[in-house]
Amino acid sequence: MRNVAIVGTGYVGLVTGVCLSEIGHNVICIDIDQEKVKKLKAGKLSIFEPNLEELMITNIERGRLSFTSDHAEGFKDSEVIYIAVGTPQKTDGSADLTHIEQVAVQIALHAKRDVIVVTKSTVPVGTNERIKEIIHEYLVSDIKIDIVSNPEFLREGSAIHDTFNGDRIVIGAECEHAATIIEEINKPFQIPVYKTDIRSAEMIKYASNAFLATKISFINEIATICEHVGANVEDVAIGMGQDSRIGTKFLKAGIGYGGSCFPKDTNALYQIAGHKDYSFHLLKTVIDVNNKQQTLLVDKAKKRFGFLKGKKIAVLGLAFKPNTDDIREAASIFIINRLIAEGAGVTAYDPIAVKKAERVLRPEVQFMSNIEKAIHGTDAVFIVTEWREIIDFPLKKYVELMNRPIIFDGRNCYSLNEMKKFPIEYYSIGRPI
Numbered sequence: 001m002r003n004v005a006i007v008g009t010g011y012v013g014l015v016t017g018v019c020l021s022e023i024g025h026n027v028i029c030i031d032i033d034q035e036k037v038k039k040l041k042a043g044k045l046s047i048f049e050p051n052l053e054e055l056m057i058t059n060i061e062r063g064r065l066s067f068t069s070d071h072a073e074g075f076k077d078s079e080v081i082y083i084a085v086g087t088p089q090k091t092d093g094s095a096d097l098t099h100i101e102q103v104a105v106q107i108a109l110h111a112k113r114d115v116i117v118v119t120k121s122t123v124p125v126g127t128n129e130r131i132k133e134i135i136h137e138y139l140v141s142d143i144k145i146d147i148v149s150n151p152e153f154l155r156e157g158s159a160i161h162d163t164f165n166g167d168r169i170v171i172g173a174e175c176e177h178a179a180t181i182i183e184e185i186n187k188p189f190q191i192p193v194y195k196t197d198i199r200s201a202e203m204i205k206y207a208s209n210a211f212l213a214t215k216i217s218f219i220n221e222i223a224t225i226c227e228h229v230g231a232n233v234e235d236v237a238i239g240m241g242q243d244s245r246i247g248t249k250f251l252k253a254g255i256g257y258g259g260s261c262f263p264k265d266t267n268a269l270y271q272i273a274g275h276k277d278y279s280f281h282l283l284k285t286v287i288d289v290n291n292k293q294q295t296l297l298v299d300k301a302k303k304r305f306g307f308l309k310g311k312k313i314a315v316l317g318l319a320f321k322p323n324t325d326d327i328r329e330a331a332s333i334f335i336i337n338r339l340i341a342e343g344a345g346v347t348a349y350d351p352i353a354v355k356k357a358e359r360v361l362r363p364e365v366q367f368m369s370n371i372e373k374a375i376h377g378t379d380a381v382f383i384v385t386e387w388r389e390i391i392d393f394p395l396k397k398y399v400e401l402m403n404r405p406i407i408f409d410g411r412n413c414y415s416l417n418e419m420k421k422f423p424i425e426y427y428s429i430g431r432p433i
C-alpha cells in the first residue's frame with residue numbers, strides 16, 4: 001500500500017482520493033480552500049455524487065483518508081502525488097493551466113522524497129513535460145521526479161461505479177518503473193491497463209471526449225432528419241447500434257451535451273488542433289451542432305406558438321444530466337435565457353440543482369418546490385433533464401394542471417404509445433408527432 005497525496009478536491013480529485021483509500025492506500029487530499037477542507041474533514045461534501053459521502057466517511061474513520069490545506073504536510077510522506085485541479089476554459093476556448101502550474105511549484109518546494117507526479121486533470125498535449133520543467137526549475141530538495149499521465153474517464157453521477165468498473169486505465173509514462181508503480185496502485189480495481197507514452201495518454205483523453213461528443217451530435221443530426229422524413233430516431237439508433245462496430249451507447253438523441261467536460265474539452269481540442277494550415281473542421285461542426293441543439297426546444301415552441309411573449313413555460317430539470325446538481329453548460333441555462341429574452345414567463349423545477357441554478361439564472365425565473373407547482377397554469381412544459389421523478393410523473397397531471405397540455409420533451413422521456421392515451425400535444429426529439 002502506498003502513501004498518496006491528491007491535490008484538488010473537485011469531482012476528480014475527491015473521487016480518486018476516496019476510491020484509492022477504499023482499496024487500501026493512505027491518502028491525503030490537499031485543497032487551498034480552507035473552508036472546503038474543514039467541511040471535508042467533518043465528512044461533508046459540497047457536491048452531490050451518489051455514494052461518495054458514505055465511502056468518504058468510512059475511510060476517514062478507518063484512518064486511511066485525511067485532508068489538509070498545507071502542501072508541506074500533504075507531501076511530506078507521499079510517494080505519489082496526483083494532480084487533480086481544474087483546467088477551466090479561457091475566453092479563446094483553450095485550457096487555463098494556471099492551477100496546474102501552481103501545483104507544480106508547490107511540489108518543487110515541498111516534496112521531500114523521490115516522487116511520482118501523476119496528472120489526472122485533463123491537460124493539453126505537452127503539459128506533463130511542462131509540469132516537469134516547472135518542478136525542476138523550483139526544486140529545493142535533491143530528489144527524483146517521475147511524471148505520469150493518467151487521465152480520468154469517470155462520469156458525474158456514477159463516479160464511484162465508474163472508478164470500480166471502468167473500461168481501461170491509461171498510463172502514460174516516460175519510464176517503466178513509474179508506470180509499474182501506478183499500475184500496482186490501481187491493481188485492486190481489476191481494470192485493464194493500457195500503457196503508452198505521456199503525449200499519447202494526454203491525447204487519448206481529448207480524443208475520447210471528442211469522439212463521444214461527435215456520437216451525440218451525429219445522432220442529434222440524424223434526429224432532425226428523422227423529423228423531416230417521418231422516421232423514429234430511437235428505432236434508428238437501436239438498429240444502428242446492433243452493429244458491434246457502432247455500439248448502442250451514446251446514441252441517445254436529445255438537446256445536446258452539457259456539463260463541465262465535453263463543452264470545455266471539445267473547445268480545447270479544437271484550439272490545440274488549429275495550426276496555420278490545419279483546422280479540425282469535423283470537431284468544429286460537432287460543437288456548432290451542439291450549440292444549436294441546446295435551444296432546439298425554444299425553436300420548436302416558437303414554431304408552434306408563433307411567438308413566446310407572455311407565454312407561461314415550465315422548465316423541468318436544470319442539471320446537465322440526472323443524478324447530479326451540476327448545471328455547468330447545462331441546456332437549461334441557454335433555454336431559460338432565450339425564453340426570457342423572448343418575453344416568456346418561466347417557472348423551473350429540479351430535484352437537487354435549484355441552489356446552484358439560483359446563482360446562475362436570471363432573477364425572473366420562479367423556482368418551484370415540486371413538479372405540480374411548476375406546471376400549474378402553464379402554456380407549455382419543457383422537459384430538459386430526464387430525472388427519474390420527471391419520467392415517472394403521471395401524464396394525467398399535465399392534463400389537469402396546465403392551461404392546455406403542450407409538452408416539448410428534450411429527452412424523449414415518454415413512449416409515443418403511452419402519450420397517445422392522453423389529450424396532450426407532444427413534441428419530442430427525432431420522433432413522429
Ligand code: UGA
Binds near residue numbers: 152154250258
Ligand atoms: C463525460 C464522459 O462521459 C466521461 O467519460 C469523462 O470522464 C468526463 O466527461 C470527463 O471528461 O470528465 P460527464 O460529463 O460526467 O462525463 O457526463 P456524460 O454522462 O458523458 O454526459 C455528458 C452529456 O452528454 C450530458 O449532457 C448528457 O445528457 C449528454 N448525452 C450523453 C446525450 O445527449 N446523449 C447520449 O447518448 C449520452
